Amino acid sequence: MNLARKITLYAVTEALRSSSARPPAEAEHLLAVAARLVAGEEFYDDSCRIEFGELAREVARHSPSALEPLTDFITAGPQLDREQLRDRLRTDEDDTPENVDERVQAVVDTWRHRWLSAVGSEALPSALKRVLEELDAGRGLIESPLAALNKVTSWSGPNSPISQDEMSVMSSTELVAHLESWHDTGNGWGPGPSHEGQGRELSSLITTNPRALDGIEGLADRLRPTYLRAVLQGWEAAVKAGIELEWRYVADMTQKILVHGDTSLFPQEGRDFDDDADFRGTKKAAVNLLEELAQQRETPAIPAESEKVFADLLIGEADSESAWKAYDSDESESGMDPLTLSLNWQWPTRVRGLLNLISHGKTTPWYEAARSALERDIERLDRRGASRAVIGQALGRLVTVDPDWLTPRMEELFGSADGLSRSQQIALTTAMAVHRYHVAIYDLLTPSMIAAIRSSEPLVAGWQGQSDPLQRIGEWVVNAIVRGHKTFEDPVAEAFFATAEPKVRGAAIGRIAWSFIHAESVEEAIRDRFADLWDARVKHVRSHPEDKLELNEFYWFVRSGKFDASWWLPRLKEAVELDPELASQRSMITKQIASCADADPRGAFEVARALLTNRAQEGMSLWDLSQNAVPFVIARAIGSGDEQLKQDAVLFMNKLGENGNPGLEKEVQEVLDGKITQEDVSD
Secondary structure (H helix, E strand, C coil): CHHHHHHHHHHHHHHHHCHHHCCHHHHHHHHHHHHHHHCCHHHCCHHHHHHHHHHHHHHHHHCHHHHCCHHHHHHHCCCCCHHHHHHHHCCCCCCCHHHHHHHHHHHHHHHHHHHHHHHCCCCCCHHHHHHHHHHHHHHCCCCCCCCCCCCCCCCCCCECCCCHHHHHCCCHHHHHHHHHHCCCCCCCCCCCECHHHHHHHHHHHHHHCCCCCCCCCCHHHHCCHHHHHHHHHHHHHHHHCCCCCCHHHHHHHHHHHHHCCCECCCCCCCCCCCCCCECHHHHHHHHHHHHHHCCCCCCCCCCHHHHHHHHHHHHCCCCCHHHHHHHHHCCCCCCCCHHHHHCCCHHHHHHHHHHHHHCCCCCCCCHHHHHHHHHHHHCCCCCCCHHHHHHHHCHHHHHHHCHHHHHHHHHHHHCECCECCHHHHHHHHHHHHHCCCCHHHHHHHHHHHHHHHHCCCCCCCCCCCCCCHHHHHHHHHHHHHHCCCCCCCCHHHHHHHHHCCHHHHHHHHHHHHHHHHCCCCCCHHHHHHHHHHHHHHHHHHHHCHHHHHHHCCCHHHHHHCCCCHHHHHHHHHHHHHHCHHHHHHHHHCHHHHHHCCCCCHHHHHHHHHHHHHCCCCCCCCHHHHHHCCHHHHHHHHHCCCCHHHHHHHHHHHHHHHHCCCCCHHHHHHHHHCCCCCHHHHHC
């Protein structure tokens, strides 16, 4: 996904650079797209820093105000677990907290320096420009801010004796003759041309011109398995790109490859990985192609008769006992989760293909045969769990297509309230990770979720998504409640809130609040039920203070922008008082606190004071305080006309000054004098 994001940022940057040549409406739309990207949190990843910086510089040329969201991002700092970072930076057990804090701050400052330098001083909003100037003065100028941090000075992969361009000007006959006659004569020294290198060029050619070999007969016997694999991979990529193939030719060649023996008649040439020793990789590529063709698609349109042929190949010729044995017997520790594993082996790929065929519906001519083949495969004892992850991935489609077949098998596949096997855990956790909340799936998985919550051992994750499996169940519980489908009396909700660790419960609630940020609008009824859920959990923590970590992610309610400040200000104050650790996230929300200081100066001040009084790190720098708008909040309290509030604000300002922020009073006075405005804080 990060690679896709880097490409997206690069593409939009290039398009924006030529926007002056576009019609005004198109250029305006392109700029709006670019502005959304620079405000998108999914692009705030270190791997995207260079492309993000280039786009931000280009956006600033057209609309400097579009970079305002950067202030929140830079203020929040790197998305790291600060406690884990502190542990890593602690050199020994006797290390003082102050020393560790200094190292943490150094890491944060380094991160900020790199990101701000990537965007560049000319593009930055004024507040961030000052920060970059301070960092440059204290740490030195970064000479190449758009250079990669870790460069590989030399690397050479498989090379080809001819390029894709040279292949493209050959006729089909000439190209096949070249592939048949070329041999790897390297002496083993250096990265010379190889069959693998030439195969990659061939695959690229077939992707863009999938008919480059059409009409040539007997390729399954004439070409090395390396080249046959390359052709199949090229066809698969072409289909994904929506390019039409010569379906009969593809079907004929795929069939001949699948029925070919595993042994290759071509002696292997070159070093390791320079040439396929047998047909196993080629057959896997054939099954990958069939799995792709079995998906429901509009483009390219596959004629009905060809769909039937490909379905029959997947059901029949692709059924390989040797593929099962190779998958089942592998003992290597790949570190892959079961769903990722399913993408890397022929046998589970075919299982996914069968499910793709079933998803077309009961009226298709292959439905019964595909379902029978699936039943045979899921009867196997799959100790590695890839097929169970595939079942979990397809649960939504099975619910839609054939609930009568699925329902009586739910316990076998997904477990029951009495317990879950490892395979059933994989199916359950994959289903919940890959699907968005849906009440029908929730009802089907209710017994399994209860068993998972009650499990005394950590759940096996079928897919390593953003949430751990138990938290993901909690997210579904919260969704069910706030959407009005379930109440706290729901058995899954009861089990989750009674059994899961407080931090997990809080993370589940916080994740749903986080999702509100990305919603254009939230129905009042859903928002109000979510507010009621929060109040219910606060009530629980009041009587069970040991569960305070359940409140640890309330800042997402604040940042979501879907709740009025009159609702969240008093609740934030209470949450910080009940859970002081929430104060460690103050940089995420103090801009929001400052924004409501005009309307409610006492509420904003009391919350800011609670956050800073309970902060985990003492001696916070003046810059950090300034960026978190504390001077603005204190100034509004002083100027509120409430004498007691003014006294409280002055006392607190002095206390902060004594704790290492002597310039705070000057900042507050600048706000009072109108030199710093709300717009400056938002910058």
